[in-house]
Amino acid sequence: MTDDAGVRRGYVTQTHTGAVSWDEALRQASAVGFDFAELYLDGATERTRLDPGSVGSAAAExxxxxxVHLPFVDLEIGSPRDPVREGSxxxxxACIEAAAEMGAEKxxxxxxxxxxxxxxxxxxxxxxxxDSIRILDRFAADRGVEICVENLPGVPFTVHHLDRVFEETEASATFDTGHARVDGMDADEMADFLDAHGDRVSHVHVxxxxxxxxxxxxTGSGTTDFETALAPLREDxxxxxxxxxxxxxxxYLELSAEKLDAVL
Incomplete structure (x- = not known):
């Protein structure tokens, strides 16, 4: 459960694949002792295939x-073509509204x-x-949802471009350790980034x-030095x-939770 430093732990569900249902994913999160579940709003759990009220009630139970993790595979919020971007x-x-209806906070x-x-x-x-980030951030904030822009591997916005997100928008960030590693960060550099931007990084993907x-x-079966990389998360x-x-x-999910707890 939530520790003294205020860090809450959860997992990114794989519900979009259809291999596990959203309600089973919630039961798994509860059984492991996670504080939250991060629900994919795509594929088998795309927003039109969900009843947000039922999801919210089940989570509360x-x-x-x-x-939530917003869809991305076929959406183009950065398209220079106005009709494509506006449709995305x-x-x-619509996904943010569904997230708000189910009570998702981020x-x-x-x-x-x-x-x-x-x-x-x-x-x-x-x-x-x-500009798209600013539009969605304002829209979400009006509905009590916090947008967390994730650093992406090899494409805008990578971890090396998040300074622009911090400077030119009010959005929070999701820091993905694997994506940062692809873009050249070692564990010490990840820790430096989290230490410098902990006020804007609201969410982390391990x-x-x-x-x-x-x-x-x-978690723990790879070679990422999380003890070093996530050290700033242990400091208030x-x-x-x-x-x-x-x-x-x-x-494997349960073991990953244990490995994460050992680091945090």
């Missing part, structure tokens, strides 16, 4: 808080785009992405890997931390 923003707004947002070189340069795309890749192996930081493990095996 399990004693869980809720976060409209869908994200929504993880991928501020990325497939518009990239050689056709589009970052200096052309960044202002569009930042994404373990055996190499500089976006692997999402069970208040926020949420999700283990993000690509597994449907409950035992």
């Amino acid at each position: 399990e004693g869980l808080d809720l976060l 923003l409209s869908e994200q707004r 929504a993880v947002l991928h501020a990325g785009t497939s518009a990239r070189p050689p056709e589009w340069q970052l200096d052309e795309i960044a202002p569009i992405l930042l 994404n373990d890997a055996r190499e500089d890749a976006d692997e999402h192996v069970p 930081w208040t926020g949420t931390v999700s283990v993000e493990v690509y597994t449907f095996d409950f035992d």
Whole structure:
């Protein structure tokens, strides 16, 4: 459960695959002793396939808080083409409304785009992405949901671009350890980033890997030095931390929770 430093722990569900239902994912979170579940609003749990009220009620019955991960695979909030971008923003707004209805407190947002070189340069795309972040952040705040922009591996916005998000928007951030590692950060540099930006990083994805890749192996089975990387979270930081493990095996999820607790 929540520790003295105010860190709450949970996990990113794999409900979008259809291999596990949203209600089973909530039961698993409760059985492990997590404080929350981070529900994917895509695929099998895309917003039109859910009854937000039922999700919220079930979470409350399990004693869980809720976060959501907004869809991203086919949405283009950074598109330089107005109709494409506006359609994507409209869908994200609808997802945020569903999140608010189920009582989710945070929504993880991928501020990325497939518009990239050689056709589009970052200096052309960044202002569009930042404007979309501001639009969604204001929309979500009006509904009691906190937008948390996630650093993405190799595409805008990487961990090396989050300074612009902090400077030019009021949005919070999700810091993904695996994505940061892909983009060249070692454990000490991750700790430095969290220490410097702990006031804006509201959520963390603990994404373990055996190499500089976006692997999402069970926490503790990779080579990421979380003891070092997450040290600033043990120093009066208040926020949420999700283990993000690509597994449907409950035992690996439970072990990942134990490994995370040992670090926190």
